[in-house]
Amino acid sequence: MAAVLRAGYRKGRVGLVTVILALAGTLSLVSSVSAYDRVNGEGFASRSPVLATQGMAATSQPLATQVALDILKQGGSAVDAAIAANAVQGLMEPTGNGIGGDLFAIVWSASDGKLHGLNASGRSPKSLLFSYFADNNLDKIPSHGPLPVSVPGAVDGWFELHEKFGKLPMKELLAPAITYANEGFPVTQLVAYYWNRSVPILEKFPGFRETYMPNGRAPKDGEIFRNPRLAGTLQKIADGGRDAFYKGDIAREIDRYMKANNGFLSYDDLASHKSDWIEPVSTNYRGYDVWELPPNGQGIAALQILNILEGYDLKRLGRQSAEYVHLFAEAKKLAFEDRAKYYADPEFNQLPVEELISKPYADKRRKLINPDRAAKRYDAGNVALRHGDTIYLTTADKDGNMVSLIQSNYRGMGSGMTPGDLGFILQDRGEMFSLKEGHFNQYEPGKRPFHTIIPAFVTKNGKPWLSFGVMGGATQPQMHAQIVINMVDFGLNVQEAGDAPRILHSGSSQPTDEMMEDGGYLSLEDSFPMETRRKLVQMGHQVRFESGPYGGYQAILKSDEGVYHGASESRKDGQAAGY
Template sequence: MVLARNGIVATSHPAAAQAGLDVLRQGGNAIDAAIAANAMLGVVEPMSCGIGGDLFAIVWDAKTKKLYGLNASGRSPQTLTRQVFRDKNLNEIPSEGPLSWSVPGCVDGWHELNARFGTQSLAELLGPAIATAESGYPAAEIIAAGWNASRKTLAKWPDTARVYLPGGKPPAMGELVRLPELATSYRMIAERGRDAFYRGPIAAEIDQFSKANGGFLTADDLAAHTSSWVEPISTSYRGYSVWELPPNGQGIAALQMLNLLEAFDLKSMGPKSPEYVHLFVEAKKLAFADRAKFYADPAFVSVPTADLISKSYADGRRSLINRDQAAADFPAGDPKFERTDTVYLTVVDKDRNCCSLIQSLFGGFGSFVVPGNVGFVLQNRGQSFSLSDEHANRLEPGKRPFHTIIPAMVTKDQRPCFCFGVMGGDMQAQGHVGVLVNIIDFGMNVQAAGDAARIRHGGGPSPKGGVGAKDGGTVYLESGFPEATRIRLQAMGHRLGEDRTGFGGYQGIWIDWDNSVLQGASDPRKDGAAVGY
């Protein structure tokens, strides 16, 4: 763990963590530092995040002693309908190209956070990122590997290749990277605020490129964008309150899993036991069956959020778990009847303001499309929509798609104690639960909880529609689980698979109120760091 008294910043690249820490040292608060760190991440980890993507945040404000939730995700283009894809004989939305675009919410998210809680101007907070984009930085090890893996798709789009394949190739580890066009876009935002992006020259560039390349995202869509302040939602788990944001994100899946697991004595089982892994996986299957059916934009459909995260609903669903046998398939529940690639960063400051922020392009390099001379790719989050007419998450004009990115916070005794998140698509809700169980049930510290070997279950129904596999899916275990556990799981009916990279990344800060000390952690699976003072 990293121990500090005054403040800690933890995220997936050391330069971003350092940018945030510099803000704290200069008197800025946790929200200021989070914006500065996020801006730097858009420069040094451009395949995972950036101003072409969306943002979610949970903030603890030390003055009002309240939690605030920000949904800064964008909506689908107003002229894009399901009929467009039928006419193109497409059964799902492509994962790359302009048809996967939705309005990027990141910049407006920065604006909203800064206007409500910030103490420094956007110009001050974006300054270090602008300087780094212009002067250059050495490509980090894991980031360079991901960059190289995307080289063929990046090369398909001339503007993208110009920005991200200088000299016709991706940067090798340690090679200097410069992003001058991104620096220009950042400078416009620093000087003119969010309107430079949504109503100014950046919007005009995106609009022009979209019209010329078969896209549907327009200047009107960008001008109409707004973020939403939402009430975080929670469940209790062994005396702690665990907070997530409501749909259109998947945060409540973590709360549903915790409700299901709370009835079991996990501590007596141990973190590497087949009994614990089995219960974890079965709880995930139950929660994700509901995720596939119910999670969508609440502005368009009625999402039974309160029922889904209720203890009584979990009690009814838990009865479906067989302690000795893996389920091939779980149907979604009926809560009304029963009444029951991405970056993450966390900052806590000297006043114990907390910011849990997650920001993403969805896929690595998003849509892979840099629209003109803006210097960044646009996200492919629209690919998360279903094209089924009956699905709650179906594509509709001006609708927010289902989102995987989720920030989290834990409180106890009416104050924050853990500000954390786990990046990595479908792994995120599973990762939230895994880290919390490691700390609360198994007694690990915040760094050990992230270092520990992880469990991931893949398969089952999707928020994009379809019935999903009926074979129970696949359980992936990181190295560190004993062979006896693997053998027992297979005997219980679980199919085990091999995966070395799909376990996400984590950062967390624990607040030790008794000693007035912060405990910071950063995932060894990423290039990042926790830094404090």
């Protein structure tokens, strides 16, 4: 009996129940269902995907997920559900998003069988000149306060999406958020944590304390928070449409507040804002077409990483091997050098997107990787020039429409600038501009900054397969690539692909900076083996033990049978649910 138990323990498959029953002489009855067995696959913490046929929603806030399902059950489209959920998240997760921020989306339209991309990011104030920064001895744009504020594009994004794909009236879509704002909701654990961390930084800005610090502090985990100011603003939008925000009382209040606090964002900046419908771009990775939006976002970095890694047999190397982690980190370094140089507003630059995501360019860049040694730095590629914290959500409806939507204030709660009684914070996305003259992403009036937030989508044989995203700054393209690799190369399901331990390479202080001269550093989540870490150090990598940030993931997969598989990981407070 002892020999049997020792063999079982070596295989990691004998639990306490098995041991007790084995001592009683009944091992043969239960050995296949021990307490340590995992029916749903991998050894890391995970759960089974959520399955449904009529509709699915996956968000980082369970109450927002439930609102999305309610909208779907009332006959709303996937876009309707996404808008309603996003409005609720702006209230319940002010640490990541809100109507003072920007929005990007990829929509699969079942009626025409194609993807549609929306860039709903705002532009810099027209009255803020490049010379202002030099005149005031600034070598970078501050992270908070009035200077990094750009036009908030999210509300216009809602109305663009709704006009093209909506079914229910906007009043019905905003009603749940208005009700929760007036009546209150319990603050979730992770949001309470980040809210509390934001207070010391943002409480000095006018309006922040009045809106976000009831009782003179951040709300605690489980406390009820109300935001009647935001309820009033959302009601004005529900009644008056997008112009209530960009041309009505809301715009005038933002203009008044910014002028009173040495800001530049004006009524004219808001009134002239517009979103753009754009064509998503893709690369084929081992038979799967992976789709991202082109710059001013960073989505094509994920495509560049995948193109480089397609040249290796990752399945043979193994998901937790030092060899795979090394190749991933080097591919990321190569892609991010191009990101630092070329990614910017296409209205101000002719960007070489087609070449950057091409297979021949990836072949050329791949040759720079030493399979045995980490590079201290790479230079950006030479291409032929032809002279942008967060929330992510995804929804799907009974008609087969799917939405991949991401929305953010940047730096968690944003700039700290909280205008009047409007109940929201303006974003600080303008910090992402470069103040280097001649840089593609150089600050200019009326220009969109480089953006980090990116939605993603995967099709196979021209049909929708996966709508997904991973929130978290420069983490996002790295995790987009890892999700695809986890599913395509390593055979993980849609839930496991997000729960699997992650690789994060950090190589610069700002998203548009070049890599540090020492090659940056690697962070690996806890369950990577110590042997993998040791070998990576021997290969020249600086490896750190960090609990985060590794981003937050939601996804919906559509099977060949038409079943939706929903996933929402445990790093956030979220939920996937369907019906």
